[in-house]
Amino acid sequence: MLDIHQLAVIAxxxxxxxxxxxxxxxxxxxxxxxxxxxxxxxxxxxQLAVRSGRGVRLTPAGHRLAQHAESVLSALGAVEDExxxxxxxxxxxxxxSAIHSACASLLPGAVARMRSARPDVQIxxxxxxxxxxxxxxxxxxxDVALVSVRDGARPDEPDGGTAPEADxxxxxxxxxxxxxxxxxxxxxAGLRTIPLSALADESWVLDEDRDxxxxxxxxAGFEPRTxxxxxxxxxxxxLVAHGVGAAVAEGLALPPHPDPRVVARPLRDWPPRRVxxxxxxxxxxxxxxxxxxxxxxxxxxxxGAGRVTGWGRVDLATPPRGAEVDASVV
Numbered sequence: 001m002l003d004i005h006q007l008a009v010i011a012x013x014x015x016x017x018x019x020x021x022x023x024x025x026x027x028x029x030x031x032x033x034x035x036x037x038x039x040x041x042x043x044x045x046x047q048l049a050v051r052s053g054r055g056v057r058l059t060p061a062g063h064r065l066a067q068h069a070e071s072v073l074s075a076l077g078a079v080e081d082e083x084x085x086x087x088x089x090x091x092x093x094x095x096x097s098a099i100h101s102a103c104a105s106l107l108p109g110a111v112a113r114m115r116s117a118r119p120d121v122q123i124x125x126x127x128x129x130x131x132x133x134x135x136x137x138x139x140x141x142x143d144v145a146l147v148s149v150r151d152g153a154r155p156d157e158p159d160g161g162t163a164p165e166a167d168x169x170x171x172x173x174x175x176x177x178x179x180x181x182x183x184x185x186x187x188x189a190g191l192r193t194i195p196l197s198a199l200a201d202e203s204w205v206l207d208e209d210r211d212x213x214x215x216x217x218x219x220a221g222f223e224p225r226t227x228x229x230x231x232x233x234x235x236x237x238x239l240v241a242h243g244v245g246a247a248v249a250e251g252l253a254l255p256p257h258p259d260p261r262v263v264a265r266p267l268r269d270w271p272p273r274r275v276x277x278x279x280x281x282x283x284x285x286x287x288x289x290x291x292x293x294x295x296x297x298x299x300x301x302x303x304g305a306g307r308v309t310g311w312g313r314v315d316l317a318t319p320p321r322g323a324e325v326d327a328s329v330v
Contacts, residue, residue: 004072006040008073009022010066011066019033044065047061080140092120092288094122095141096123098127098145099128101148101252104253106275107296110298117291126142134278143279144293146173146275146276171278174252175273179254180264181246182265183240184260184262195268200217200220202246206236233249234255238259250273251272
């Protein structure tokens with residue numbers, strides 16, 4: 001009878017091209033690989049590999065068995081991932097991978113609500129980019145992925161190249177505007193929203209991933225004059241407070257208690273991004289995950305209603321911290 005170790009060995013030999021390399025790949029000794037291959041040939045009743053120079057070459061039967069082995073190992077891996085999720089939920093644990101702004105704005109309130117409603121549940125938080133959060137969902141190392149999606153993109157393709165999966169549940173959460181941060185005495189600070197074209201003469205504090213912003217500036221007819229670079233939103237906010245330049249920030253990434261020298265104004269004609277929660281279909285039945293999603297919904301409703309403090313003369317009809325709640329929120 002075939003066993004899983006033999007299948008792992010022939011799959012490793014097919015990938016590595018020699019018994020020695022397969023042993024390195026699998027963490028076995030070379031004699032152990034050779035022994036398992038001979039045992040596999042006895043079980044199957046056909047020759048699976050022949051010597052070829054310093055390596056080995058699989059026979060047609062060996063190649064076919066290696067293909068079957070990869071399929072079986074992949075299926076077993078999926079079973080392990082699924083039951084690892086069940087085990088985590090049984091222990092009262094929910095793993096979340098989320099973009100920075102969600103970690104800063106939505107998750108603290110949601111976790112606080114979870115502590116009141118389900119003190120037995122442990123939340124494991126990981127800050128990640130949208131593509132990394134989605135990959136963690138795919139490989140089973142996270143239960144909920146909070147990702148950002150620009151207009152025209154798919155929520156199950158946050159990196160623009162990942163194939164959608166049928167068992168991923170997509171829960172739109174909130175629409176998040178892009179804002180400009182300006183000194184409070186700036187001539188445009190009194191406007192409710194600001195067109196990007198009106199900011200052509202500004203000096204800018206930008207992050208290193210600024211291609212999207214510079215492309216938007218080009219469409220508005222100017223090239224931004226960059227005076228400082230930082231990937232830390234708090235540092236950008238402080239630089240604006242000290243008059244170094246203007247900066248851009250997502251509404252959800254704005255600090256809840258800003259420096260009084262700074263105002264935030266939504267950028268006009270800039271499409272907002274959407275924040276989505278992605279999770280596996282089987283996870284929706286887990287009480288701990290359901291409780292977290294309920295807590296997230298409550299925070300989103302509160303944020304979207306315009307709970308803005310400290311941002312000066314911002315009209316709450318167009319709040320920088322949160323924007324409107326999506327109608328299809330969980």
